[in-house]
Amino acid sequence: MHSLELCAGAGGQALGLEEAGFEHEGLVEIDSHCCQTLRLNRPKWNVCENDLRVFKDRASDFKGVELVAGGLPCPPFSVAGKQLGALDERNLFPDALDIIDATRPKAVMIENVRGFLDAVFEDYRTNLKVQLRKLGYEADWRLLNASDFGVPQLRPRVAIVATKKEYWGNFEWPCTKRYNPKTVGQTLYPMMAANGWLGAKAWRDRADEIAPTIVGGSKKHGGPDLGPTRARAAWAKLGVEGRTIAEEAPEPDFVGMPRLTVAMVALLQGFPEEWKIAGRKTAAYRQVGNAFPPPVAAAVATELKKAISIRRSLAVA
Numbered sequence: 001m002h003s004l005e006l007c008a009g010a011g012g013q014a015l016g017l018e019e020a021g022f023e024h025e026g027l028v029e030i031d032s033h034c035c036q037t038l039r040l041n042r043p044k045w046n047v048c049e050n051d052l053r054v055f056k057d058r059a060s061d062f063k064g065v066e067l068v069a070g071g072l073p074c075p076p077f078s079v080a081g082k083q084l085g086a087l088d089e090r091n092l093f094p095d096a097l098d099i100i101d102a103t104r105p106k107a108v109m110i111e112n113v114r115g116f117l118d119a120v121f122e123d124y125r126t127n128l129k130v131q132l133r134k135l136g137y138e139a140d141w142r143l144l145n146a147s148d149f150g151v152p153q154l155r156p157r158v159a160i161v162a163t164k165k166e167y168w169g170n171f172e173w174p175c176t177k178r179y180n181p182k183t184v185g186q187t188l189y190p191m192m193a194a195n196g197w198l199g200a201k202a203w204r205d206r207a208d209e210i211a212p213t214i215v216g217g218s219k220k221h222g223g224p225d226l227g228p229t230r231a232r233a234a235w236a237k238l239g240v241e242g243r244t245i246a247e248e249a250p251e252p253d254f255v256g257m258p259r260l261t262v263a264m265v266a267l268l269q270g271f272p273e274e275w276k277i278a279g280r281k282t283a284a285y286r287q288v289g290n291a292f293p294p295p296v297a298a299a300v301a302t303e304l305k306k307a308i309s310i311r312r313s314l315a316v317a
Contacts, residue, residue, distance in 0.1 A: 001305060004028075004062045004103060006052055006070030006096055010037045010277060010287035012269065013071055013111060014045075016297020020305055025065050028055050034287055036278035052095050059102040066308060067301070068100055069109040071292050093128065101135055106308040108132070108162040109300060111292045114143060116158045128160075138168035144300070146293045148176035151270040152187045153211040155293060159300050163307055170307035174299035183208045184238050188264050197250040203258065207238040211268045214289050224285035226260070245285050262288055270295045 003017050008027040011034075017024070028048045029035050035049045048055060072092045100108055116125070125141070132139045139162035146155035163171055181187075185207030193200035212234040215227030226235050226242030235242035239257050246259035260268075262277055262284045270293035277284040 001066040001308075002064075003067040003069055004059075004065045004099075004105070006068065006099065007072055007092070008038060008047075009034050009071055010271075010291050011041065011275070012271065012291035012294050013069060013297040014038070014042075015271070015275070015294035016292070016299075017067070017069060017301050019294065019298040020301035022067055022301060022305070025062055028052055031287075033279040033283040037276070037287060040276055040278050052092050052099075056095050056098045056102065059099040063103050065103055066106045067109060067304065068096075068103055068105045068107075069297075069301070070096060071111045071290075072096060097131055097135070100132075100137075104135075106164055106167060107304045108137065108139070108160075109297075109304060110160040111297070112158045112160065114156045114158060116160075117141070117143060132162050136164055137162040138165055142173055144296055146270065146296050147181050147210050149174070149293070149295045149299050150177050150181050151268075151293045151295055152181040152184060153214060153268050153270075153293070155213045155269075157292065157296065159296070161300065161304060163304065167308045167310070170310045172303055172307075174303050181210055184211050184240070184268065187267055188260070191261070191264050191267070192249055192258060194249045196252040197254050197258070198252055199250070199254065203239050207240065209238060211235075211238070214265060214269060224262075224282045245281055247281065265289065266291075269293050 001022050002025045003022040004025050005014055005017065005027045008014050008029040014024060014027055024045050026046045026048050027038055028050060029038065030049070030051050032049065035047050038045055038047045096110065129139050139160065141158050141160040143156055144159050146153050146157065161171065185204035189200060189204040192203060212231060215231055224245040226232055232242035236257065241257040241259045244259055246261050249261065250258045262281060265285065266275065266277060266288045267273060269288055269291050277287055279287070
């Protein structure tokens, strides 16, 4: 099965779709650093470096893909912003609907922030269902915690799914993992000890919980850090200095609370260790901090693939 991904970012959702068995026909992304990351890790992927509002004029070229997926911009719905929703110029839901109309996939999968479910957006959600129904789709959404799918981080995110009406009865939300994920210490210990830090084991034992939600680096507010004061306080309880991001793991004689590197943050987001992030520290951290954890994307995409496979199998029979 084939997919078209919108606002692909650093590839978190793309990796999940790949694991679920989808082949990417195209990945649309406007940020040049994200596009470099995608090309660096998957040179054969068709990365379309373009504004979604411009790309939609050629979306019909991808007609016939089974899945349209995307991590649409979250500021219109984030509690960290003004929650302007439809009035926010960064709201790309209308453009995504135009692309869905042009490509008519069997399924749709969109990720967004928890704020999408706030009461203030009830009418917006209802209208979204109505618009999808007019296009022949049934839709629903659910708040998923990344930690329920093996990611060593809380990270609640909304998954919005839709399928053509004939497949809707086949879809089931993914089951959570049977066991809790590794702690921050267990996950990052090999990286923290990479330069021979003598305090790595003691730090590992102290960092004995999963990570708080990693806050994406905003282009408007600050550089690479682990979030505002409250977030940094949560990291400090795990023995992590969150005011800045480090270039390297601690040296052997380091004393104090270590900082995380971009690679460490990526591991906490569920990226595989071999996935490389392009760009300097600030640009790299922003990519990772805004990503959709691959294991969560894989879990939802796997269920969508099952749902849209059933009718096709019966038709062949």
